[in-house]
Amino acid sequence: MSLKDIAKHAGVSLATVSNVVNGYRPVGEATRERVQQAIDELGYTPNLSARHLRRGRTGVIALAIPELNNPYFAELAGFAIREARNLGYTLLIDYTDGDRDTELTLAEGFREQIIDGIILSPVQITRGDILGRSSDLPLVLIGESVFDVPHDHIAIDNLAASHAAVQHLVSLDRRRIAFVGAHEDVNRQPAHLRLSGYREALATAGLPVDPSLVATATQFGRADGLTAMRTLLALPEPPDAVFAYNDLIAIGAMRAITEAGLRIPEDVAVIGFDDVEEGRFSNPTLTTIAPDKEHIGRLAVRSLVDRVEGKAVDAPRDVASPFRLVTRESTLGRRR
Numbered sequence: 001m002s003l004k005d006i007a008k009h010a011g012v013s014l015a016t017v018s019n020v021v022n023g024y025r026p027v028g029e030a031t032r033e034r035v036q037q038a039i040d041e042l043g044y045t046p047n048l049s050a051r052h053l054r055r056g057r058t059g060v061i062a063l064a065i066p067e068l069n070n071p072y073f074a075e076l077a078g079f080a081i082r083e084a085r086n087l088g089y090t091l092l093i094d095y096t097d098g099d100r101d102t103e104l105t106l107a108e109g110f111r112e113q114i115i116d117g118i119i120l121s122p123v124q125i126t127r128g129d130i131l132g133r134s135s136d137l138p139l140v141l142i143g144e145s146v147f148d149v150p151h152d153h154i155a156i157d158n159l160a161a162s163h164a165a166v167q168h169l170v171s172l173d174r175r176r177i178a179f180v181g182a183h184e185d186v187n188r189q190p191a192h193l194r195l196s197g198y199r200e201a202l203a204t205a206g207l208p209v210d211p212s213l214v215a216t217a218t219q220f221g222r223a224d225g226l227t228a229m230r231t232l233l234a235l236p237e238p239p240d241a242v243f244a245y246n247d248l249i250a251i252g253a254m255r256a257i258t259e260a261g262l263r264i265p266e267d268v269a270v271i272g273f274d275d276v277e278e279g280r281f282s283n284p285t286l287t288t289i290a291p292d293k294e295h296i297g298r299l300a301v302r303s304l305v306d307r308v309e310g311k312a313v314d315a316p317r318d319v320a321s322p323f324r325l326v327t328r329e330s331t332l333g334r335r336r
Contacts, residue, residue: 079297100124109135162197174241181245225252284329
């Protein structure tokens with residue numbers, strides 16, 4: 001099946017069919033509909049690889065994420081893959097493990113011969129690294145580790161989101177609110193921002209910041225939440241609420257609370273961050289801050305494709321993606 005077959009079936013010129021299929025020039029609506037009807041009737045499928053190659057592109061873009069076993073990134077990647085497919089691109093997933101050298105290599109266009117651009121969620125590289133980048137491979141950044149760079153950047157307001165989480169706990173008359181997920185690494189910006197939001201919310205509520213209620217984490221997983229929560233529960237004055245850096249830490253913390261024979265939320269209320277699917281089925285279900293993962297994934301792909309195809313010629317965009325507080329049983333209890 002070729003464009004010539006479409007042109008003959010629709011009774012139009014080959015150039016007209018090409019304009020419709022490739023979007024080169026405006027075509028009258030009636031003519032476009034006739035061509036589209038011929039395409040549908042003949043079951044024509046365009047050769048996207050050939051189209052990209054004619055335009056000097058591969059039709060492949062990449063998404064580089066720091067964690068493979070974190071459901072947040074899995075869900076975000078799913079939205080990105082679907083959006084890339086809708087736009088006629090193939091999306092490759094790269095795994096950095098939060099390693100600085102790997103992030104630098106990818107940012108410098110390591111796969112420049114096989115990809116048209118890359119979406120990167122950095123952990124270790126800095127603003128200076130991005131500014132010193134020599135590659136002209138289109139780059140879009142997601143996450144909260146690097147700010148104020150000449151590339152499209154999509155993130156959420158961690159300070160505002162964390163403030164909302166702690167304010168929710170304060171509204172439930174919780175007064176010894178712990179934070180689990182502090183990190184000593186200066187490059188772990190999301191952890192530092194969420195801790196800052198936690199502290200600001202306590203100050204706004206007139207509550208003291210008790211250093212003993214701030215627990216560190218190394219890998220931000222369930223085991224970290226379990227270990228940290230056991231330590232917090234052993235305090236002379238344990239917390240009556242926990243704000244966790246992410247949902248996985250929160251789920252680990254809930255395990256420690258129930259192991260100690262305590263009730264959630266009656267004895268200890270728990271709120272997480274990310275709204276991963278696991279928290280919707282935990283027992284109790286998990287209250288969380290829900291970033292709009294679909295918005296982040298789809299917008300990152302659209303922004304990158306616009307840069308690849310030269311459709312975006314304006315200054316780089318710094319987009320604050322929306323979030324919302326989702327209240328569930330871990331703070332409100334079960335409905336009767």
